[in-house]
Amino acid sequence: MTGRTRRDAVYASALPVWPDLDARIAAAADAYRACRLCPRDCGVDRTQGPRGAFCRLGTEAFVYKELLSVGEEAAVSPTMLVDLGGCSLRCLFCSEWEHVVAPRRSPAVPLDPAWLARQMRRRRQQGARSVTFVGGEPIVNLLAVLRALAAVAPGDRLPVVWNTNGQASAAALALLGGVVTTWNVDLKFGNPRCAERLAGVHGFDAQAEVARVLAFALRDGAVDPATGLPRAIVRHLVMPGHGACCTRPALAWLADTFPGACLNLMTGYLPLGPAAGGHLRAAELGRRASAREVAEAVDTAAAAWRRAVWIDGVPRA
Numbered sequence: 001m002t003g004r005t006r007r008d009a010v011y012a013s014a015l016p017v018w019p020d021l022d023a024r025i026a027a028a029a030d031a032y033r034a035c036r037l038c039p040r041d042c043g044v045d046r047t048q049g050p051r052g053a054f055c056r057l058g059t060e061a062f063v064y065k066e067l068l069s070v071g072e073e074a075a076v077s078p079t080m081l082v083d084l085g086g087c088s089l090r091c092l093f094c095s096e097w098e099h100v101v102a103p104r105r106s107p108a109v110p111l112d113p114a115w116l117a118r119q120m121r122r123r124r125q126q127g128a129r130s131v132t133f134v135g136g137e138p139i140v141n142l143l144a145v146l147r148a149l150a151a152v153a154p155g156d157r158l159p160v161v162w163n164t165n166g167q168a169s170a171a172a173l174a175l176l177g178g179v180v181t182t183w184n185v186d187l188k189f190g191n192p193r194c195a196e197r198l199a200g201v202h203g204f205d206a207q208a209e210v211a212r213v214l215a216f217a218l219r220d221g222a223v224d225p226a227t228g229l230p231r232a233i234v235r236h237l238v239m240p241g242h243g244a245c246c247t248r249p250a251l252a253w254l255a256d257t258f259p260g261a262c263l264n265l266m267t268g269y270l271p272l273g274p275a276a277g278g279h280l281r282a283a284e285l286g287r288r289a290s291a292r293e294v295a296e297a298v299d300t301a302a303a304a305w306r307r308a309v310w311i312d313g314v315p316r317a
């Protein structure tokens with residue numbers, strides 16, 4: 001049996017359990033009354049609407065895109081990709097900027113549990129091996145996602161991949177533990193100055209937040225035995241001009257601190273969002289990374305990493 005077919009056999013026999021969903025939903029609704037689910041720590045009552053919430057969200061989530069994707073990491077593809085508006089960061093190079101700052105922006109529609117249930121059945125039949133919640137940022141949409149998952153018939157469930165910026169409180173993690181199979185976490189910066197200048201990180205340590213999420217994801221080992229999926233994938237986007245300040249220190253830290261995680265080095269940076277328009281705080285990000293910068297990043301990853309290294313989602317040969 002090849003590795004691929006062995007994994008398929010494991011996958012086919014494993015339906016996610018998602019324990020205590022009703023209790024999690026009740027606890028999440030309670031947490032929304034003074035929301036501190038991410039380090040923005042707004043403390044506002046989101047059940048009364050989005051006023052005062054950094055993420056600009058009340059209790060509803062808004063889906064602006066859904067597709068069966070083969071472009072995610074090989075281990076979780078094909079995946080049912082669900083893009084949700086709103087985020088806790090403001091990365092000036094964000095490809096989804098318009099939906100981050102305006103979660104209701106067309107063509108977004110409220111996340112309907114009955115729709116998610118139907119779509120998950122359809123995507124499973126089409127060959128999806130996971131469902132990925134992304135955006136934007138799924139943590140700021142946690143309650144609506146849990147409510148939607150509760151509508152999915154047990155036989156239609158797919159393992160949940162949580163594609164996150166890694167900014168999540170302990171309370172948010174507790175609500176998701178046992179529901180999320182794979183934490184796919186962005187490690188964007190290698191120092192606080194770049195995090196502040198390029199993503200608006202004030203008053204908290206973005207890397208320490210990522211560390212909390214990875215420690216949680218890997219608390220019971222690197223692989224989920226029921227599905228064979230990795231419990232933690234770390235994505236690092238190679239940004240132009242950020243080799244010395246971000247890529248090298250970030251990967252060195254990751255290799256030292258979380259050697260059990262899988263690394264996906266993403267080399268296809270495109271100047272999008274405000275960076276595409278020459279934003280003054282992101283002037284160096286108005287171009288693609290050079291071939292030399294990409295090659296240096298690949299070498300850095302290969303040297304630092306003893307576990308799986310993927311380049312743009314594909315295992316490195």
Ligand code: SF4
Nearest residue numbers: 035038041042053055
């Ligand atoms: S999820 Fe984060 S940004 Fe949104 S209201 Fe809660 S603490 Fe604020």
